Amino acid sequence: MPSICYGSDRFLRSxxxxxxxxxxxxxxxxxxxxxxxxxxxxxxxxxVAVKVLDAFGLEFEKVPLELGYTQWxxxxxxxxSDDLETxxxxxxxxxxxxxxxPDPNCKSVLLTIRKELDLYANVRPVKPLPxxxxxxxxxxxDFIIVRENTEGLYSGIEEIGPEISWxxxxxxxxxx
Amino acid sequence: MLxxxxxxxxxxxxxxxxxVVTTNLFGDILSDMCAALVGSLGLVPSANIGxxxxxxxxxxxxxxxxxxxxxxxxxxxxxSVKMLLEWMxxxxxxxxxxxxxxxxxxxxxxxxxxxxxxxxxxxxxVAEYVRKNI
Numbered sequence: 001m002p003s004i005c006y007g008s009d010r011f012l013r014s015x016x017x018x019x020x021x022x023x024x025x026x027x028x029x030x031x032x033x034x035x036x037x038x039x040x041x042x043x044x045x046x047x048v049a050v051k052v053l054d055a056f057g058l059e060f061e062k063v064p065l066e067l068g069y070t071q072w073x074x075x076x077x078x079x080x081s082d083d084l085e086t087x088x089x090x091x092x093x094x095x096x097x098x099x100x101x102p103d104p105n106c107k108s109v110l111l112t113i114r115k116e117l118d119l120y121a122n123v124r125p126v127k128p129l130p131x132x133x134x135x136x137x138x139x140x141x142d143f144i145i146v147r148e149n150t151e152g153l154y155s156g157i158e159e160i161g162p163e164i165s166w167x168x169x170x171x172x173x174x175x176x
Numbered sequence: 177m178l179x180x181x182x183x184x185x186x187x188x189x190x191x192x193x194x195x196v197v198t199t200n201l202f203g204d205i206l207s208d209m210c211a212a213l214v215g216s217l218g219l220v221p222s223a224n225i226g227x228x229x230x231x232x233x234x235x236x237x238x239x240x241x242x243x244x245x246x247x248x249x250x251x252x253x254x255x256s257v258k259m260l261l262e263w264m265x266x267x268x269x270x271x272x273x274x275x276x277x278x279x280x281x282x283x284x285x286x287x288x289x290x291x292x293x294x295x296x297x298x299x300x301x302v303a304e305y306v307r308k309n310i
Contacts, residue, residue, distance in 0.1 A: 040238025050257075055303040097236060117231065124235070131281060148199050
């Protein structure tokens with residue numbers, strides 16, 4: 001297992017057990033989790049994932065939120081500023097999936113959240129699952145891809161013209 | 177490393193790497209490509225981390241074609257919960273890996289993996305394993 005730590009120490013509590021050793025336990029009571037099922041199979045897989053989370057017996061506050069296509073059909077917006085404020089009042093988000101809204105003026109739920117919460121690192125573990133064979137047929141790999149998530153060619157600073165179109169690729173010292 | 181040879185090497189020698197750090201566009205492409213090493217995009221989780229917040233989601237989309245049938249594979253969402261627990265510093269998060277090994281070996285799997293179990297059946301089996309083994 002690659003030793004990467006993407007964790008937060010906010011929920012860790014150290015307890016002294018002997019004069020010079022500590023055990024760390026997590027203090028989940030202080031944790032507030034936004035649970036966003038979204039659309040489609042998001043509504044099926046997230047309740048199941050929450051069941052698995054509940055099996056750990058950690059008590060923390062869950063805040064359910066309705067976002068995405070279904071919400072857009074009902075209210076004309078896929079994610080409102082009230083939704084964002086609610087999310088910002090939480091520590092973490094568990095998210096299912098959203099169907100893209102067929103309106104170019106409607107803000108993307110994922111991009112909005114990513115930007116507003118400044119989630120600059122996308123962490124993708126690449127680890128084989130038992131009994132499942134990938135395209136190469138091998139299972140001797142175990143690594144993590146860390147992808148910068150807020151800038152580069154996806155800066156959104158762009159212009160489309162008749163002869164030339166351009167996008168600005170942004171690289172900051174802070175994020176990249 | 178230049179991205180073209182990185183793509184080649186990730187397919188040919190994935191065992192050489194522990195951590196790959198990359199820019200937005202290249203990471204978008206390489207991470208989806210690497211899901212094929214695992215098996216499919218439907219099986220991989222992701223975390224989006226900032227200084228103040230963290231966001232966990234399965235990589236797959238909303239799959240309107242199979243929505244409502246109760247057959248969606250919940251493993252990527254469950255692995256996203258594992259990442260959440262890791263982020264919180266929960267030392268028992270590894271039990272989720274064991275639970276997933278258990279359901280895969282017992283063939284409690286959804287139709288995309290050749291099984292007949294429902295989303296709920298897979299989830300219940302994983303949750304039960306976790307409850308018994310933590």
